[in-house]
Amino acid sequence: MTGEHPAVRLRGVVKRFGDSTAVAGVDLDVGHGEFFTLLGPSGSGKTTLLRMIAGFELPDEGLIELAGVDATAVPANARDVNTVFQDYALFPHMDVISNVGYGLMVAKVPRNERKKRSEAALDMVRLTGFESRKPAQLSGGQRQRVALARAIVNEPEVLLLDEPLGALDLKLRQEMQVELKDIQRRVGITFIYVTHDQEEALTMSDRVAVMDGGRIQQVDTPFRIYERPASEFVAGFIGVSNLLERDGRQVTVRPEKVHLVTDGETPPAGAHVEAGTVTEVVYLGMVTRYIVALDAGGNVTALRQNVETQDEDTVGLRGRRVQVAWLPEQAYEISSAG
Amino acid sequence: MTVVAPERAGRRVNPVSAALLRRTWLRTTLLLSPPLAWFLVIYLASLAIMLVTSLWSVNSFTQTVDHTLTTQNFHQIATGAYPTIIGRTVLLAALVTITDAILAFPFAYAMARIAKRRTQRLLLVAVLLPLWASYLAKIYAWIAILEKGGTLNWTFSKLGLPLPNLGFTNAAMWIAFTYIWLPYMIVPIYGALERIPGSLLEASADLGGSGLTTLRRVLLPLALPGLVAGSIFTFSLTLGDYVTPLLVGGANSTLIGNAIYDNLLTGGNLPLAAALAVVPIVIMVAYLVGAKRLGAFDAL
Numbered sequence: 001m002t003g004e005h006p007a008v009r010l011r012g013v014v015k016r017f018g019d020s021t022a023v024a025g026v027d028l029d030v031g032h033g034e035f036f037t038l039l040g041p042s043g044s045g046k047t048t049l050l051r052m053i054a055g056f057e058l059p060d061e062g063l064i065e066l067a068g069v070d071a072t073a074v075p076a077n078a079r080d081v082n083t084v085f086q087d088y089a090l091f092p093h094m095d096v097i098s099n100v101g102y103g104l105m106v107a108k109v110p111r112n113e114r115k116k117r118s119e120a121a122l123d124m125v126r127l128t129g130f131e132s133r134k135p136a137q138l139s140g141g142q143r144q145r146v147a148l149a150r151a152i153v154n155e156p157e158v159l160l161l162d163e164p165l166g167a168l169d170l171k172l173r174q175e176m177q178v179e180l181k182d183i184q185r186r187v188g189i190t191f192i193y194v195t196h197d198q199e200e201a202l203t204m205s206d207r208v209a210v211m212d213g214g215r216i217q218q219v220d221t222p223f224r225i226y227e228r229p230a231s232e233f234v235a236g237f238i239g240v241s242n243l244l245e246r247d248g249r250q251v252t253v254r255p256e257k258v259h260l261v262t263d264g265e266t267p268p269a270g271a272h273v274e275a276g277t278v279t280e281v282v283y284l285g286m287v288t289r290y291i292v293a294l295d296a297g298g299n300v301t302a303l304r305q306n307v308e309t310q311d312e313d314t315v316g317l318r319g320r321r322v323q324v325a326w327l328p329e330q331a332y333e334i335s336s337a338g
Numbered sequence: 339m340t341v342v343a344p345e346r347a348g349r350r351v352n353p354v355s356a357a358l359l360r361r362t363w364l365r366t367t368l369l370l371s372p373p374l375a376w377f378l379v380i381y382l383a384s385l386a387i388m389l390v391t392s393l394w395s396v397n398s399f400t401q402t403v404d405h406t407l408t409t410q411n412f413h414q415i416a417t418g419a420y421p422t423i424i425g426r427t428v429l430l431a432a433l434v435t436i437t438d439a440i441l442a443f444p445f446a447y448a449m450a451r452i453a454k455r456r457t458q459r460l461l462l463v464a465v466l467l468p469l470w471a472s473y474l475a476k477i478y479a480w481i482a483i484l485e486k487g488g489t490l491n492w493t494f495s496k497l498g499l500p501l502p503n504l505g506f507t508n509a510a511m512w513i514a515f516t517y518i519w520l521p522y523m524i525v526p527i528y529g530a531l532e533r534i535p536g537s538l539l540e541a542s543a544d545l546g547g548s549g550l551t552t553l554r555r556v557l558l559p560l561a562l563p564g565l566v567a568g569s570i571f572t573f574s575l576t577l578g579d580y581v582t583p584l585l586v587g588g589a590n591s592t593l594i595g596n597a598i599y600d601n602l603l604t605g606g607n608l609p610l611a612a613a614l615a616v617v618p619i620v621i622m623v624a625y626l627v628g629a630k631r632l633g634a635f636d637a638l
Contacts (some may be wrong), residue, residue, distance in 0.1 A: 056540050076543040083544045089537035103545035120389045154545065294591075 005068030007032045007158050007190040008053060013062035015048050015214075022048040024214035025062070030158075030192060035184050037193045039201040040211035041237065046194045049211070050160050053192065055079045067157055081158040082151035086166055088143045090135040095121070096146050103154040121153035122146075124183060141172045148183070158190045167202065177203050200236045202226060210234050222231035226254075232334055244298045249333050257330040260290055260322055267325035271278040274324055276300070278317045290317065292324050300324050349505070392613035396606070403608060411613035420597065424617055427593040431576035434515040435523075435569045441516070442523040442568065443561070449524075450531035451539075462528075465521045473518070477585050480514045481505070484586065506588040514586045522571035523630050530564025531557070566634040573625060577618040596616055 006029040015023040023045040030036045038046040051057045053064060055076030064072045071079055082103065100103075101118040122128055123144035124268070135143055146165060151159055164180075165173045181204045184191045195201055201208045202222040209219045210233075218230040223332050229235035232243065235252045242253045261267045279299070280291040283306075290302045302324055358365055393407045414420070449461045468476065483489045485505035494501050504510050534557065542552040558565075581597030587593075594617055601611040629635070 054540075054544060056543075076540070077546050077548055083541070085537045085538050085541060087535065089535065089541035091541070091556060102542070102547070106524060106546040106548075106551055150545070170415075 009065040011063040013059045027261040035186045035191045035206045037201040037205035037208045044211040045214035046211045050194050084147045084161045084164045086162045088147040095132045100150045121149040125149045162195045242300045253331045255301040255303045259325045260302045271325035281318050388612045394609040411610045431573045434502040434570045434576045437516045438523040438572045446527035484510045510586045521574040523568035526564040530561040
């Protein structure tokens with residue numbers, strides 16, 4: 001039977017802190033082995049939701065099921081979930097191997113097996129040889145790995161990750177994104193991942209739930225979240241999006257799909273074409289971003305890959321009259337109510 | 339690029355500030371020398387004089403101090419009534435320390451981790467306020483509670499229970515000391531507990547640890563430096579006190595402090611008093627070394 005139940009099922013979950021409502025009624029199913037991301041700005045309720053799944057907060061209303069079993073009022077230490085904390089929360093007085101083996105020690109796993117499994121977990125996060133170090137002697141990235149090993153070694157039903165890469169620098173973060181995804185694939189544990197970084201969410205997830213104001217705005221695959229945003233909020237939060245009002249309809253087009261057409265160039269066949277003036281040119285290395293004020297009203301951001309760019313002639317476009325064009329099927333109407 | 343704006347370049351800089359800015363060692367020396375001078379002259383010098391004095395003796399015929407070095411005083415301490423007095427003092431200090439630790443830990447925990455900010459401040463004031471009251475006033479309050487016609491006996495008699503009669507006993511000393519030094523135990527434990535990130539306790543629970551496991555494996559080890567700091571206060575303060583035994587103690591309540599006092603003022607034996615004063619110092623050093631060996635300061 002358990003196979004038919006989702007790993008995590010939330011129904012009508014509400015959490016209030018005093019006068020403010022952190023989570024305002026969330027329904028969600030997360031499947032077994034899924035890499036699921038809760039994405040949203042700070043204060044959107046994503047961390048509170050995660051803490052309720054972990055058992056650190058109890059919901060004021062609603063139901064939390066883990067693998068088909070009601071866990072709404074089950075304390076954190078009796079839930080088959082483990083957490084990777086934002087600040088890693090490694091025990092400073094224990095060495096790495098004791099940190100990793102803590103859950104097994106509590107579960108009274110025999111010493112030999114505990115050692116073997118802890119070492120295997122350390123090997124998985126590529127930290128073999130660091131067993132007897134104290135957390136203070138590790139770098140941020142290494143601490144992050146220990147925290148991951150400490151959670152995974154217990155083979156929980158669900159692994160909760162609360163912005164685990166937030167404290168790392170960009171390069172290390174990108175490396176860890178790939179590694180986390182790889183580890184998740186290998187162990188097959190359900191990951192619920194909280195982040196405010198939309199790129200991170202798109203890179204790693206099987207599905208993404210975009211949260212705002214304590215509610216889930218959209219749950220979908222990264223592709224559909226980006227290409228078919230369900231609301232103005234989702235369109236604006238995920239990547240840069242152009243929002244235009246045409247004939248009383250809200251239309252969104254991604255900047256990379258807007259062609260900038262200068263003198264002597266022809267727009268692609270069948271494209272929707274509008275005229276405007278370039279107001280801003282931002283050179284970003286790989287691409288250049290142009291902001292064009294349209295004659296029909298509104299601004300449009302267009303991206304152009306710097307494939308054939310010569311010298312600094314791109315910047316020279318500022319103030320020039322241009323045309324912008326996009327294929328009609330690349331523009332989507334969205335409900336402004338969202 | 340011009341680094342210094344012209345109008346700023348011409349501004350006059352205080353030469354003392356300029357000299358201090360460039361010399362870290364000078365700043366450190368200036369900041370440290372007053373307390374260091376105080377420490378060296380007042381504390382270490384008098385300690386050295388005391389140690390030398392403990393090796394002198396008193397001529398029994400002339401009652402004058404003989405300045406030839408001898409270990410006679412320490413032989414005297416190792417015999418007669420003194421071992422009993424030292425043993426009683428150490429036992430009482432240990433008992434007071436343990437009682438204070440047991441009382442202080444839950445209180446400090448509630449203060450540091452459960453109470454809201456407002457309650458937290460109120461509790462801290464409640465802990466520190468008694469330190470402003472006179473030591474003697476607090477001792478006399480305990481006499482009034484514990485003596486034969488005191489509050490405690492009165493309460494027990496009203497309840498129809500056998501009278502405890504704790505006045506002027508070693509138990510009375512234990513109670514009074516425990517009360518007086520309790521804030522010195524609460525504050526360092528509070529400090530240690532407050533610094534533990536909440537996520538560590540959540541992590542312990544998250545990994546399946548019960549409340550008791552978290553207490554034993556996470557809270558206590560991390561609070562240990564605070565606990566040891568507090569115990570140094572309660573232990574050493576009890577070790578050196580001579581007023582409480584005089585006022586609330588009974589016939590068999592002489593502590594090291596009283597022995598020193600008696601030899602100094604009524605016995606007129608300054609060298610023996612000095613030798614007795616060495617005893618608590620040796621005990622404290624042994625205590626600190628032991629605590630360090632057990633890893634009490636590892637989490638610092």
